[in-house]
Amino acid sequence: MPKGAQDGNSLERLGLTFVCTARRYTIVRPATFSFVHSVSTDSSDERPLDRRSFVSKAGVLIASAALAPALRAEVGGAHGGGANSGGVSSVSTPTGGLAKASAVDGAPEFFEITLSELSEGLANGRWTSRTVVEWYLEAVEKVDRGGPSLNAILEINPDALALADALDEERDLTGPRSPLHGIPILLKDNIGTADRLHTSAGSLALAGNIAAHDAFVVARLREAGCLILGKSNMSEWAAARGRGAIGGWSGRGGLTKNPYALDRSAGGSSSGTAAAVAANLAPAALGTETMGSIMSPAAICGIVGLKPTVGLVSRAGTIPVSVTQDSIGPMTRTVRDAAILLSAIAGPDQADPATADAAKYAEKDYTRFLDPDGLRGARIGVARNLFGTSVVADRTIGLALDVMRSAGAVLVDPADIDTADGVWTFDAEVLAYELKAGLDGYFASLGPKSPIKSLKDLIAFNSRNSDRELEWFGQETFEYADRKGPLSSPEYQRTLLVVRQLARTQGIDATIQGHRLDAIVAPTESPAWLIDVLLGDNTVQGSYVVSAAAGYPSITVPAGEVAGLPVGMLIMGPAWSEGTLLRIAYAFEQRMRARRAPTFRPSIEMRR
Numbered sequence: 188m189p190k191g192a193q194d195g196n197s198l199e200r201l202g203l204t205f206v207c208t209a210r211r212y213t214i215v216r217p218a219t220f221s222f223v224h225s226v227s228t229d230s231s232d233e234r235p236l237d238r239r240s241f242v243s244k245a246g247v248l249i250a251s252a253a254l255a256p257a258l259r260a261e262v263g264g265a266h267g268g269g270a271n272s273g274g275v276s277s278v279s280t281p282t283g284g285l286a287k288a289s290a291v292d293g294a295p296e297f298f299e300i301t302l303s304e305l306s307e308g309l310a311n312g313r314w315t316s317r318t319v320v321e322w323y324l325e326a327v328e329k330v331d332r333g334g335p336s337l338n339a340i341l342e343i344n345p346d347a348l349a350l351a352d353a354l355d356e357e358r359d360l361t362g363p364r365s366p367l368h369g370i371p372i373l374l375k376d377n378i379g380t381a382d383r384l385h386t387s388a389g390s391l392a393l394a395g396n397i398a399a400h401d402a403f404v405v406a407r408l409r410e411a412g413c414l415i416l417g418k419s420n421m422s423e424w425a426a427a428r429g430r431g432a433i434g435g436w437s438g439r440g441g442l443t444k445n446p447y448a449l450d451r452s453a454g455g456s457s458s459g460t461a462a463a464v465a466a467n468l469a470p471a472a473l474g475t476e477t478m479g480s481i482m483s484p485a486a487i488c489g490i491v492g493l494k495p496t497v498g499l500v501s502r503a504g505t506i507p508v509s510v511t512q513d514s515i516g517p518m519t520r521t522v523r524d525a526a527i528l529l530s531a532i533a534g535p536d537q538a539d540p541a542t543a544d545a546a547k548y549a550e551k552d553y554t555r556f557l558d559p560d561g562l563r564g565a566r567i568g569v570a571r572n573l574f575g576t577s578v579v580a581d582r583t584i585g586l587a588l589d590v591m592r593s594a595g596a597v598l599v600d601p602a603d604i605d606t607a608d609g610v611w612t613f614d615a616e617v618l619a620y621e622l623k624a625g626l627d628g629y630f631a632s633l634g635p636k637s638p639i640k641s642l643k644d645l646i647a648f649n650s651r652n653s654d655r656e657l658e659w660f661g662q663e664t665f666e667y668a669d670r671k672g673p674l675s676s677p678e679y680q681r682t683l684l685v686v687r688q689l690a691r692t693q694g695i696d697a698t699i700q701g702h703r704l705d706a707i708v709a710p711t712e713s714p715a716w717l718i719d720v721l722l723g724d725n726t727v728q729g730s731y732v733v734s735a736a737a738g739y740p741s742i743t744v745p746a747g748e749v750a751g752l753p754v755g756m757l758i759m760g761p762a763w764s765e766g767t768l769l770r771i772a773y774a775f776e777q778r779m780r781a782r783r784a785p786t787f788r789p790s791i792e793m794r795r
Contacts (some may be wrong), residue, residue: 193528248551297322297465299784300525305470306366309358316358316369316414317350323371323416324348326468335449335787337466340457341376341440343417345383350414354707357412367531368412373472375460376440377425377506378402378515384415384549388506389423389437391655392639399634402454402504403517403539404532411531416469420459427622428649433720434458434484438656443719446487446785447752451715453482460518461488465785471519471528477508477618478727478735479712481516486711486743486755489782490625491527491772493517494731496762497738499545500529501536507625509618510541510674511683512735520782521593522744522773526553529765548763556766561593561774568602568704573730577713583747583754584710586665590778591708596771599702606689606697607733613685614736622668622677642669659720690737699761706771711743711755734759742772745781750791753783 297305297319324343331340344350354369354613363369374380379398387393420440426432433445435458443458445451446466453462457474461484464472474481476494485492493516500515507513507613517528533549535542550556569588574581592598626642639645646665649656672679687718698707712729734741739762746756756775760768776782 188284191764202791209311237471288407298472299520301521302370302471302519302527303366305370306368309369310363310366315355316371317348317355320351320371320414320416326466327417330446330466330787331463331468335444335446337444337446337449337453337459337462337468337787338441339420339443339453339468340373340467341389341418341420341437341459341464342384342696344415347414347416348642349369354412354414364410364412365531367408367527369414370413371416371469372408373416373419373460373463373469374405374526375472375474376421376437377459377475378405378418378473379504379506380415380418382403382415384418386418386506387439387440388425390645391438391652392645393616394439396633396637398504403501403536405504407532407534407574408473413531417470419457419463420745422455422458422480424665425475425477425506426458426663427477427508427618429663431660433659433718434461436659438652442626444718445715445752446787447470447489448715448788448791450718450790451752452487452718454487454712454715456480456484457518458484458491460487461490461492464488464518464520466492466566466787467784471517471524473515473532474518474529475502475505475513475515476735477512477514478614479731481518482731482735482741482743482755482757483729485518486745486757487753489748489753489755489785491517491519491522491525491742491744491776492755493529493742493765493769494735494740495529495533495765496548496740498541498543499533499549499740499765501534501542501545503538505535505641507621509621510625511617511621512738513625514738522742522769522776523557525729525742526557526769529553544763550766553766553769556770557773559774559777560595560771561739561770562591562778563772563774564597565595565774566597566599566703567591567771568698568702568707569598569600570604570607570698570707570709570730571601571735572603572605572607573709576729577710579749580710580713580754583749584708584756587756587775587779587781588708588744591775594774594778599704602698602704602707604694604698604707604733606694610686610689610694610733610736611728612684613689614732616682617679617686617736619664619668620671620674620676620682623662623671624674640649651785686736689740690733694733695737695739695759696761705767706758706760708759709757710746711757714749714752714754730757731759738762740765740768742768744776744779745770745783746775746779747781748783750793751779751786751788752791 287645296778331337379402381401386398417769420443425435434455435453443462445453457480460472460474463469465488481494482494494514495516497514502513517525519525530553535545623642630640709730741754741759743757747754758768
């Protein structure tokens with residue numbers, strides 16, 4: 188009996204039928220399936236950015252059907268038309284994606300496959316890039332559009348299959364460009380691609396925007412032979428638009444749901460990216476983070492997320508929030524895959540001055556740090572003052588610490604970051620200045636034909652389209668930021684200095700040096716919270732705030748689960764310590780083995 192077949196009764200109660208025939212799993216749905224939602228309105232005021240303005244928020248209350256995992260099924264069918272440039276809850280796929288049923292019937296199993304396994308199979312001829320891409324397109328159709336309808340994928344590359352064919356032909360003629368040759372990679376919707384995909388940060392204001400140039404990281408991926416599979420949904424404008432922003436919601440893409448419990452948040456702002464990787468809709472992806480936008484969704488969607496040191500990976504070509512905090516990083520199902528993807532994108536870029544030192548610190552191959560015995564002798568500080576946001580998450584991390592200790596780690600407990608609580612008070616002001624400067628600069632780069640030329644124009648667009656853009660929450664953060672001066676402002680310079688002292692000098696650096704630590708750990712965040720548009724996120728910021736404000740690296744790794752919801756462990760360190768963090772994270776992952784594939788339940792199960 189396939190997983191989830193025992194859930195037939197719950198499917199029937201929702202008017203759905205589960206059919207299993209000859210290894211094909213199908214969900215037969217009624218013509219309509221309605222849900223009830225409520226709307227909360229919030230007027231603008233003069234208050235500065237609140238503590239939650241730049242992190243993921245909750246979303247729409249959704250009643251969703253249970254679905255047994257269909258990813259292991261090999262199914263037939265055909266895809267629909269071209270690229271999606273707008274529409275809520277819409278995904279488009281290339282025409283003729285599965286014209287030959289035999290290609291599907293003979294497809295291998297890619298469920299939970301790693302980048303190394305994909306690379307090996309492509310190298311030895313077990314499958315082709317086209318076969319791989321076809322399988323993921325079917326996964327999108329079955330899971331993202333149908334079934335649980337995660338709504339994680341905003342747009343599929345209309346040229347995906349043609350690119351796969353070209354990469355297969357190139358492999359046959361001249362060999363692979365790298366171990367990533369022919370492997371599809373998903374991108375968050377704020378990472379620019381100069382192809383037929385749009386780059387919109389989830390906003391209807393940029394629904395028609397085609398980037399003039401590939402972002403630096405995209406160029407690096409293409410050079411390695413990667414295929415850009417599509418763009419993932421995200422918290423619109425990286426959750427930087429207004430108070431009460433809904434995690435995983437965008438005006439262009441609608442709401443992304445958590446694949447572990449469909450009534451819970453997928454976090455933000457790399458929400459769709461995390462949900463897609465967790466649900467096996469892509470083998471790996473790139474997300475972006477300003478403050479928790481990789482860490483939060485990765486943790487609550489049960490995957491690995493890596494935020495590099497600001498300056499290790501170029502942000503050029505990516506829609507910005509913060510010049511001092513924005514970072515692009517891998518979102519994968521394993522630590523090894525994160526190391527592989529980081530190796531492909533790290534390095535200097537003249538278009539991003541922050542990467543001036545990357546030539547000294549970037550590694551060509553981060554997998555060399557992966558040691559299953561890497562916890563032995565490692566001095567790891569436990570930041571107890573970053574615990575306390577979730578009793579159940581704290582309990583889970585407590586068990587994980589026992590595993591670390593048994594693997595030979597030396598735990599320094601406590602090793603508090605004493606300045607952590609004060610960071611956000613000042614960092615919110617820094618982000619307000621940088622948001623305006625960054626967006627104004629990005630809009631100017633779009634040229635005279637762009638209808639949006641400044642943050643002020645964007646605010647006006649949202650007001651004109653309030654029925655579609657401002658239905659769920661406002662744009663107070665935008666309005667507050669638009670009143671700020673330039674980055675040369677003395678107030679900005681003073682506040683940035685305070686933030687760096689609190690987060691770096693007196694914060695992470697002082698803790699690392701004072702206790703002679705290799706890294707610091709804490710729960711990444713609470714388990715996923717219920718989606719609630721009336722009250723917003725029923726959570727507080729996770730332990731990533733101080734690391735994000737410092738511009739230092741961090742990685743979150745699955746550490747266990749509570750009621751079927753993943754709990755992540757955050758591992759952070761000083762600048763340029765990616766190798767050390769990967770070593771610790773990999774050894775922990777190999778001991779803990781906490782990653783579980785999602786089962787798309789409608790809600791969590793509680794003991795009576």
